[in-house]
Each structure stands twice: as C-alpha cells, then as structure tokens.
Amino acid sequence: MNKNISIVEANLKLKNKQVSSVELTKLYLSKAKEKHDSTHAYLQIADELALKMAQESDARIAAGKMLSSLDGVPVAVKDNMMVTGLRNTCGSKILSNYVAPYDATVVAKLKSAGAVILGKTNMDDAAMGSSCETSAFGPSKNPYDESRIPGGSSGGSAVAVAEASALCALGSDTGGSIRQPAAMCGIVGLKPTYGRVSRYGLAAMASSFDQIGPMTSTVEDAKLMLEAIEGHDGMDSTSVPLQSDWLIKNFGEKIEGMKIGLPKEYFVSGMDAGVESKVNESIKALENLGAKMVEVSLPNMKYALAVYYVLMPCEVSANLSRLDGIRYGNRIVGANLEDTYKKTRGLGFGREVRRRIMLGNYALSSGYYDAYYLKALKLRRLIADDFANALASVDCLLTPTTPTTAWKIGEKFDDPTSMYLADIFTVSVNVAGLPAISIPCGLSDGLPVGLQLIGRHFDESTILRVANAFEKR
Amino acid sequence: MLSAEEIKHLSKLSKLELSAEEATSFEHQLSSILDFIAVINEVDTSNVEPLEHVASLNTVLRPDVVVNPINPTYQRGDVAKAIIAGFPDKTDDLLRVPAVFS
Numbered sequence: 147m148n149k150n151i152s153i154v155e156a157n158l159k160l161k162n163k164q165v166s167s168v169e170l171t172k173l174y175l176s177k178a179k180e181k182h183d184s185t186h187a188y189l190q191i192a193d194e195l196a197l198k199m200a201q202e203s204d205a206r207i208a209a210g211k212m213l214s215s216l217d218g219v220p221v222a223v224k225d226n227m228m229v230t231g232l233r234n235t236c237g238s239k240i241l242s243n244y245v246a247p248y249d250a251t252v253v254a255k256l257k258s259a260g261a262v263i264l265g266k267t268n269m270d271d272a273a274m275g276s277s278c279e280t281s282a283f284g285p286s287k288n289p290y291d292e293s294r295i296p297g298g299s300s301g302g303s304a305v306a307v308a309e310a311s312a313l314c315a316l317g318s319d320t321g322g323s324i325r326q327p328a329a330m331c332g333i334v335g336l337k338p339t340y341g342r343v344s345r346y347g348l349a350a351m352a353s354s355f356d357q358i359g360p361m362t363s364t365v366e367d368a369k370l371m372l373e374a375i376e377g378h379d380g381m382d383s384t385s386v387p388l389q390s391d392w393l394i395k396n397f398g399e400k401i402e403g404m405k406i407g408l409p410k411e412y413f414v415s416g417m418d419a420g421v422e423s424k425v426n427e428s429i430k431a432l433e434n435l436g437a438k439m440v441e442v443s444l445p446n447m448k449y450a451l452a453v454y455y456v457l458m459p460c461e462v463s464a465n466l467s468r469l470d471g472i473r474y475g476n477r478i479v480g481a482n483l484e485d486t487y488k489k490t491r492g493l494g495f496g497r498e499v500r501r502r503i504m505l506g507n508y509a510l511s512s513g514y515y516d517a518y519y520l521k522a523l524k525l526r527r528l529i530a531d532d533f534a535n536a537l538a539s540v541d542c543l544l545t546p547t548t549p550t551t552a553w554k555i556g557e558k559f560d561d562p563t564s565m566y567l568a569d570i571f572t573v574s575v576n577v578a579g580l581p582a583i584s585i586p587c588g589l590s591d592g593l594p595v596g597l598q599l600i601g602r603h604f605d606e607s608t609i610l611r612v613a614n615a616f617e618k619r
Numbered sequence: 620m621l622s623a624e625e626i627k628h629l630s631k632l633s634k635l636e637l638s639a640e641e642a643t644s645f646e647h648q649l650s651s652i653l654d655f656i657a658v659i660n661e662v663d664t665s666n667v668e669p670l671e672h673v674a675s676l677n678t679v680l681r682p683d684v685v686v687n688p689i690n691p692t693y694q695r696g697d698v699a700k701a702i703i704a705g706f707p708d709k710t711d712d713l714l715r716v717p718a719v720f721s
Binding site for chain 1: 625626629630632633634635636637641645648649651652653655656657658659660661662664667668669670671672673674676679681697698701702704705706707708714716717718719721
C-alpha cells in the first residue's frame with residue numbers, strides 16, 4: 147500500500163519550502179485521475195479549483211502568512227457536502243447534475259484554514275449503504291483488493307486517503323459511514339460528538355444521527371482536521387457551543403493508568419476470527435502501554451440495530467421528501483403533478499433509498515407510529531443511558547469497528563439485513579450521539595482491521611489520546 | 620408479512636413509482652426488515668421518556684432579523700443566481716412547475 151504523507155509532514159515540508167502546495171496538489175490530482183477507472187474514489191476531480199487554491203496558498207507561504215497547519219494541504223470532500231460551483235450528487239441519480247450554490251460551513255472553515263480542495267468523493271446513494279455499491283455512478287473499490295468493497299457510505303473518501311489520491315478527507319457518519327470504511331481501508335476515521343461539527347451544507351440523511359468528521363492517515367491528522375471544522379454554527383440549530391474543557395487537550399500524553407471498558411455484549415461469537423485476533427492483540431498492546439481493561443455491560447445493546455433501522459428511515463423519509471424534482475435536481479415530467487413526483491423519485495432514487503423511505507413512512511404512519519417510532523425513541527434513551535452508566539466508571543470503551551473485513555463486491559448487494567449487520571458495532575454510537583474513532587490495528591489475510599474507541603459526550607480528547615498512544619506504540 | 624395492498628399504499632405515501640417486479644421484491648424485503656425490527660417489542664418501556672435530541676438542546680431560537688451569511692465566501696446575490704441556474708425548468712428567473720390544480 148502506498149504510504150500517504152500526513153498533514154503534519156506536509157505542513158513541515160511546505161514551511162521549509164521543500165515542496166510547494168502546487169506540486170503537492172498536482173501529485174494528488176494525478177493519482178486521482180490515474181486511479182479513476184479502477185478504484186473510482188472521486189465523482190468529480192476539481193483541477194482548476196484545486197490549482198487556484200494551491201497557488202493562493204503558495205503566495206501566502208512565501209509571504210510568511212500561513213493560515214493554519216492545513217494551509218496548502220490537499221483535501222477530498224464527500225459528495226454530500228456543498229462546495230460552491232462543484233456538483234453535489236450525494237451519489238444519487240436525482241442530483242446527478244446539481245451544482246452547489248454555497249459552501250457547507252465545514253468547507254468554508256477548511257477554506258479559511260487555507261486547505262486545497264481536490265474534488266468530491268464517491269458514496270452510497272443518498273448515503274445509504276455500507277459498501278459504496280449503491281452509488282448511482284458505480285462503486286469504489288478497496289485499494290487493498292480491488293475485487294472488494296471499500297465500505298460505505300464514505301467509501302470514496304476512505305479509498306482516496308488509503309491509496310494516497312487525497313492527503314486527507316471529510317466523510318459523514320450516520321450509523322458508521324466514516325468509521326466502517328476507515329476500518330475496511332486501513333485508515334483513521336473520527337465521528338465527533340453529535341453537535342460538535344456543523345451540519346449546515348451537509349445533505350441531511352437522518353438529522354439526529356448525522357455528523358461530519360475527518361478521515362486521515364494518522365490520529366494527529368484527525369485531531370488537526372477536527373480542530374479546523376468544529377464549533378458552534380448559527381446556521382445549524384443542532385450545533386452546540388463548545389465549552390473550553392471540551393477542546394482537545396493532553397493529546398500526546400501517556401495512557402498509563404487509564405481505564406478502558408470492554409462491553410461484553412460486543413465480544414460475542416459471530417465475529418470473524420481474524421478480526422477477533424487482531425482486536426485481542428490490540429488489547430494486549432494497550433495493556434503494555436499501562437491501560438487497564440475493565441469488563442462493562444451495555445444490556446440494551448442488542449436492540450441498537452433495530453432502533454437505528456426504525457429511527458433512521460423515519461428521519462430519512464422526512465428529509466428526502468424535499469427531493470421532488472421541483473426546485474432542483476432532475477425532474478421527470480409525468481402526466482400530472484403527482485405522477486411527476488412518483489416518476490422523479492421512483493427513477494431518481496436507487497432501491498435501498500426507496501426501501502428506507504417506505505420503511506420510514508410505514509413506521510410513522512397512523513396506527514404504527516406508537517409501536518415503531520415512539521417505541522424506538524424510548525429504547526434510544528435506554529441505550530444512551532447504558533453508555534452513560536458504562537462510561538461513568540471508565541475513560542472510554544473499546545470494540546472492534548466491524549465484525550468482518552472487506553467482503554467481495556456483489557456478495558451482500560441485494561440482501562439488506564445482511565448488509566445492516568455490518569454496522570452492528572457502529573450504529574449504537576450514533577443512537578447515543580457519542581464520539582468514536584476507528585484506527586487501523588493490523589491486517590487479517592491481507593485486509594485491514596479497525597479498532598473502535600468510544601468516548602463520553604464531547605470527550606474527543608480521551609479517545610484521541612488513547613488512539614494516538616496506540617498508533618505510536 | 621406486508622401485503623401487495625400495503626406496498627401500494629406505502630408507495631403512494633412515499634410518492635415513489637415502483638415496477639411490478641420491485642413491488643413484489645419489496646413485499647419480501649420490507650417484511651423481513653420488519654421482522655428484524657420486531658425485537659424492539661421485547662422491552663418494557665412503559666416508564667421511559669422518549670429521547671428526541673441526543674445533545675439535550677431545547678428549541679434554539681434567534682431574533683427574526685436578516686443576518687449576514689456566517690461564511691464570508693459568497694455574496695447573497697451569487698447564491699440566488701446559482702439557485703435559479705439550477706431550476707429544472709424556468710421562464711426568465713421564475714421557476715416553472717407542473718400545475719397543482721388540473
């Protein structure tokens with residue numbers, strides 16, 4: 147696997163004039179183009195924009211006016227976050243020609259930090275999927291084995307960082323869509339606490355679950371990107387003003403004496419033997435660093451996947467009702483207005499998207515609302531309470547990120563429930579709104595395995611610190 | 620097991636046109652997903668309050684005045700122009716839509 151360089155290394159080289167942002171950007175752009183027909187990480191490679199931004203960065207660097215540690219650093223952005231003037235397809239036919247009229251807040255922040263935007267990366271159709279196979283524009287492929295899925299829905303971003311066609315990337319995570327592809331592709335993926343990063347300009351999937359986060363080669367890079375994009379945003383009424391003790395601190399500190407909880411419900415049979423063995427090795431490695439493992443229990447965890455697959459489709463069905471071909475997107479004209487809606491949406495959305503919209507409408511419809519939606523909201527509280535109880539006695543929790551390594555393309559494609567099980571370790575985190583990071587912990591039969599650390603609300607400091615100590619062991 | 624009638628009703632609620640083959644396969648797939656979800660009925664939640672917002676915010680309000688865009692990378696006029704350029708069908712700067720009333 148081509149080793150990527152980190153933000154930290156790039157920043158040093160740029161400061162010391164060993165490389166220019168234009169040179170760096172050209173390198174990544176050419177790799178992106180070279181791999182376009184094979185691994186297909188990108189839906190749009192924005193040469194002109196990237197080179198213009200790189201030139202501006204070089205001028206700043208020459209004048210000694212670097213904006214941040216991200217100045218001049220080439221970033222890829224998942225295709226559901228608006229970058230003015232670039233297409234924002236969300237991997238969906240219904241938006242195949244939609245051009246973003248404004249920047250997402252995270253994109254505006256990256257621009258203010260001087261980052262260079264390389265282009266938009268591939269994703270599952272409307273962010274629904276765990277394999278990047280449902281993209282209306284063709285799948286992305288795992289750089290470790292191109293006959294396998296890279297994970298999803300932020301598959302393109304994971305591929306780009308893993309194959310070094312982007313230095314770092316942004317992804318979004320609703321039930322695991324940053325962490326799972328990060329695990330499948332052997333990179334770092336962080337889902338911040340719900341409310342830490344603004345969702346303004348992110349196409350909404352499930353509004354009480356979605357968060358944007360960094361996908362990087364190293365833990366320190368994830369920290370730097372998080373610091374660049376986090377913060378309260380008046381344009382997102384679900385974003386939370388950050389208290390000063392929530393800001394990242396103690397990053398490089400040792401982890402001796404820290405307590406790591408192992409939820410016993412996660413370490414059950416059904417997990418791939420190779421994954422289990424790598425995770426057990428990682429546990430030993432953390433113990434060698436002085437951390438203490440503590441068994442904890444999350445008794446309602448077995449309901450997390452079902453709760454997610456009620457609440458998420460409900461929110462999806464509401465959020466996707468705006469995609470009707472009227473004001474934007476592709477309109478397919480029918481015999482009358484109703485017919486126009488049905489054809490536009492029927493043909494514009496892939497199967498998985500339509501399944502989830504219908505599931506959501508079912509669970510919200512009269513006669514079923516209490517049994518499904520309301521019931522799931524109550525279970526949501528129980529699950530959140532389980533985490534709060536477990537995290538009261540330990541610093542963070544440790545689990546595998548996924549039960550298996552990357553599977554073959556097509557293997558689970560039209561078997562929804564089998565696909566859903568891939569998210570079994572990640573969804574509960576979004577249900578509770580907690581921060582979590584997936585870090586690479588080795589290969590099993592040549593395929594990457596991810597380790598997940600889950601923290602308390604707004605305690606990204608702890609999981610970043612532990613992840614960093616593990617990475618640098 | 621969802622019936623063909625229920626699938627038809629759902630596709631109408633969802634404003635989605637399905638092919639005959641899809642309607643049949645969705646009957647099976649949605650039914651199996653609902654079976655999978657049914658486990659939530661095992662738990663007694665009679666004394667549990669629903670959790671609607673994980674960040675425990677209450678309704679967040681601001682004064683009803685025009686504010687400058689938070690991000691300085693664009694001007695309001697440009698955004699309006701870009702939105703109009705994205706209209707699926709237009710006459711001058713006006714969006715053309717199918718008639719609501721026939």
